[in-house]
Amino acid sequence: MGARRLWAIMLKELRQLRRDRLTFGMIVGIPALQLLLFGYAISLEVKQLDAALLDQAHSAQSRQAAEMVAHSQVLNFVRVIDSPAEVEPLLRRGEVSAVVVIPRDFERRMQSGQPALQIVVDGADPAVQAAARQLAALPLPGAREVAPAIEVVNFYNPERRAAVATVPGLIGVILTMTMILFTAIAIVRERERGNLEMVMTTPIRPMEFLLGKLSPYLVIGLIQVSLVLLLGVLVFGVPIRGALPHVYLASLLFILANLALGILISTVARTQFQAMQMTMFLLLPSILLSGFAFPFAGMPRPAQWLAEALPLTHFVRISRSLILRAADLGDMASELAVLGVMALVFLLLALSRFHKRLD
Amino acid sequence: MNAIVARGMSRRFGEVLAVDGVDLDVPEGIIYGFLGPNGSGKSTSIRMLCGLLTPSEGDIRVLGFDIPREAEALRRRLGYMTQKFSLYEDLTVTENLDFLAAVHGLYGRAWHRRREELLSRFDLGDIHRQLAGTLSGGQKQRLALAGGVLHEPSLLVLDEPTSAVDPQSRRDFWDTLFELCAAGTTILVSTHYMDEAERCHRLAILDRGRLVADGVPADLCDAVPHTVLRVAGQELQAVRAWLALQPGIASVTQIGDSLRVLAAPDTKPRNVEQAARAAGHAITATVTAANLEDVFVSTTRRPVVANGS
Numbered sequence: 308m309g310a311r312r313l314w315a316i317m318l319k320e321l322r323q324l325r326r327d328r329l330t331f332g333m334i335v336g337i338p339a340l341q342l343l344l345f346g347y348a349i350s351l352e353v354k355q356l357d358a359a360l361l362d363q364a365h366s367a368q369s370r371q372a373a374e375m376v377a378h379s380q381v382l383n384f385v386r387v388i389d390s391p392a393e394v395e396p397l398l399r400r401g402e403v404s405a406v407v408v409i410p411r412d413f414e415r416r417m418q419s420g421q422p423a424l425q426i427v428v429d430g431a432d433p434a435v436q437a438a439a440r441q442l443a444a445l446p447l448p449g450a451r452e453v454a455p456a457i458e459v460v461n462f463y464n465p466e467r468r469a470a471v472a473t474v475p476g477l478i479g480v481i482l483t484m485t486m487i488l489f490t491a492i493a494i495v496r497e498r499e500r501g502n503l504e505m506v507m508t509t510p511i512r513p514m515e516f517l518l519g520k521l522s523p524y525l526v527i528g529l530i531q532v533s534l535v536l537l538l539g540v541l542v543f544g545v546p547i548r549g550a551l552p553h554v555y556l557a558s559l560l561f562i563l564a565n566l567a568l569g570i571l572i573s574t575v576a577r578t579q580f581q582a583m584q585m586t587m588f589l590l591l592p593s594i595l596l597s598g599f600a601f602p603f604a605g606m607p608r609p610a611q612w613l614a615e616a617l618p619l620t621h622f623v624r625i626s627r628s629l630i631l632r633a634a635d636l637g638d639m640a641s642e643l644a645v646l647g648v649m650a651l652v653f654l655l656l657a658l659s660r661f662h663k664r665l666d
Numbered sequence: 667m668n669a670i671v672a673r674g675m676s677r678r679f680g681e682v683l684a685v686d687g688v689d690l691d692v693p694e695g696i697i698y699g700f701l702g703p704n705g706s707g708k709s710t711s712i713r714m715l716c717g718l719l720t721p722s723e724g725d726i727r728v729l730g731f732d733i734p735r736e737a738e739a740l741r742r743r744l745g746y747m748t749q750k751f752s753l754y755e756d757l758t759v760t761e762n763l764d765f766l767a768a769v770h771g772l773y774g775r776a777w778h779r780r781r782e783e784l785l786s787r788f789d790l791g792d793i794h795r796q797l798a799g800t801l802s803g804g805q806k807q808r809l810a811l812a813g814g815v816l817h818e819p820s821l822l823v824l825d826e827p828t829s830a831v832d833p834q835s836r837r838d839f840w841d842t843l844f845e846l847c848a849a850g851t852t853i854l855v856s857t858h859y860m861d862e863a864e865r866c867h868r869l870a871i872l873d874r875g876r877l878v879a880d881g882v883p884a885d886l887c888d889a890v891p892h893t894v895l896r897v898a899g900q901e902l903q904a905v906r907a908w909l910a911l912q913p914g915i916a917s918v919t920q921i922g923d924s925l926r927v928l929a930a931p932d933t934k935p936r937n938v939e940q941a942a943r944a945a946g947h948a949i950t951a952t953v954t955a956a957n958l959e960d961v962f963v964s965t966t967r968r969p970v971v972a973n974g975s
Contacts, residue, residue, distance in 0.1 A: 315768030505752035509769045510741045
């Protein structure tokens with residue numbers, strides 16, 4: 308392993324990167340865009356769903372109840388209807404996501420403690436179901452106060468802010484997206500452009516070549532981590548409760564695992580297009596199965612096994628613990644060990660596949 | 667002492683036998699040419715000799731190293747210039763050279779001196795800060811050659827180095843090759859240009875993966891087993907059609923306002939003229955010396971597809 312040769316490859320890689328405007332833009336553009344998209348557009352709370360009102364009681368109390376529902380801002384009444392027959396067509400055409408039905412015997416039901424108000428929701432949309440659960444907890448005027456049997460205490464994110472829960476995992480998603488892609492293309496591009504044939508006839512060692520190509524991206528990955536954390540703190544007020552050096556060290560290990568995976572793809576793919584396809588093939592299950600988007604525990608067993616094989620699954624756990632739960636590296640030792648083993652295995656596999664030959 | 671020795675070198679790609687049992691002996695210190703049309707197995711042979719492709723069969727020794735087993739040791743003493751420009755187009759001339767130098771273990775003051783020497787020798791001084799991708803064909807070729815010889819290799823292998831450059835650049839390039847050769851470098855160069863083949867000290871002709879001729883260009887020309895005739899006259903197309911049907915005629919091709927004919931060794935020009943007159947064609951035939959194109963046609967039994975891409 309020659310330090311000078313390694314440095315020469317890194318320097319060459321950095322110089323090429325500096326002149327590659329698109330890649331350079333991706334380094335900063337992807338994290339910023341993703342963070343703002345996830346932070347602003349995706350929200351755990353649902354507000355202002357279009358709804359219809361069917362008031363069959365026509366009493367002062369029923370009007371008061373309808374007003375309370377409107378005040379909650381979860382629903383926005385856009386239609387008032389007179390007949391139960393109109394409910395289903397409205398939902399079917401997607402004109403409203405919910406219909407509030409107040410029955411004729413509203414007052415009597417209220418007094419007897421029976422369910423008095425019915426909200427018909429569009430179950431085809433998971434977000435609407437969440438809204439219905441919120442509404443179900445709404446106290447109605449005149450109803451007897453009943454203390455809920457179960458009280459939920461929200462640790463780490465008491466205001467239930469979406470950005471707080473999203474940012475730690477999002478660091479992992481962004482790194483998966485960019486790091487794998489950068490290195491997946493790295494070697495294939497040299498093969499396509501014919502550079503590799505020339506490089507192969509020099510005394511370069513495969514390990515030097517792979518590490519030299521990979522190293523600059525370690526730094527770039529850390530820049531991306533900093534960018535997401537900075538925007539997360541400044542724009543969305545995400546608290547960083549754990550020690551920052553621990554967050555960076557864990558990120559570095561995760562970046563290495565992804566870069567090694569990208570290099571492995573690069574030794575398998577024959578064209579840049581193939582490399583990109585393989586990256587996408589990995590990215591989708593990473594986002595869906597890692598626990599970033601959907602709860603890990605809710606998935607069927609085979610999906611969980613698959614998820615355990617993806618670096619992102621482990622990083623989402625690590626990152627949420629370090630950033631939100633003030634855990635330290637020691638708490639996450641086993642997850643970190645898995646990432647370390649993955650990085651090593653990917654790198655060794657890539658090395659075994661990379662020959663200084665064309666056949 | 668031979669720089670390259672190959673015995674029964676073969677390479678199969680699936681069903682296709684790209685190189686078929688080639689025996690080579692390339693002496694040290696000469697320019698050795700590889701002549702052949704596209705697809706004749708030149709590039710495949712060169713890649714096997716450089717240790718880039720594993721031969722399906724055969725033994726190869728280059729600079730005494732057993733190839734491909736000792737390819738890594740060979741790489742320190744080998745300069746290789748690929749057919750397609752293979753330096754980094756998004757690096758400058760200097761950055762490309764610096765990269766290759768570091769890879770070959772050249773650095774510091776010694777390298778800076780060597781770099782100045784290379785920039786001036788290959789006339790790259792004025793463009794040393796230009797991106798390689800923006801260079802002309804001739805400039806790219808000079809840069810690639812500079813990159814191939816910066817570590818002063820004992821053996822320089824060039825795969826169709828002049829396919830993308832103008833005639834003046836080709837002349838200059840060959841002058842440089844002879845300078846390198848005079849300094850002791852063995853050079854293996856592939857080409858499909860006859861005029862370039864003529865410049866080589868020794869020459870191997872490849873056709874469909876087989877070695878069909880091997881020797882000094884002049885000897886190869888002398889050994890052509892035909893009488894070469896230059897035929898002038900009226901209505902050359904009709905003469906050509908008639909000649910092609912005559913016994914003992916191996917090949918007829920038109921060059922300018924005359925025909926070049928490979929005839930049986932004992933053919934007398936006067937006899938050809940008389941036979942033509944009897945057939946109603948007025949021609950004059952003169953014997954002329956065989957050139958490399960005639961060598962190529964007579965060894966491969968098919969016309970040259972030169973100056974192609």
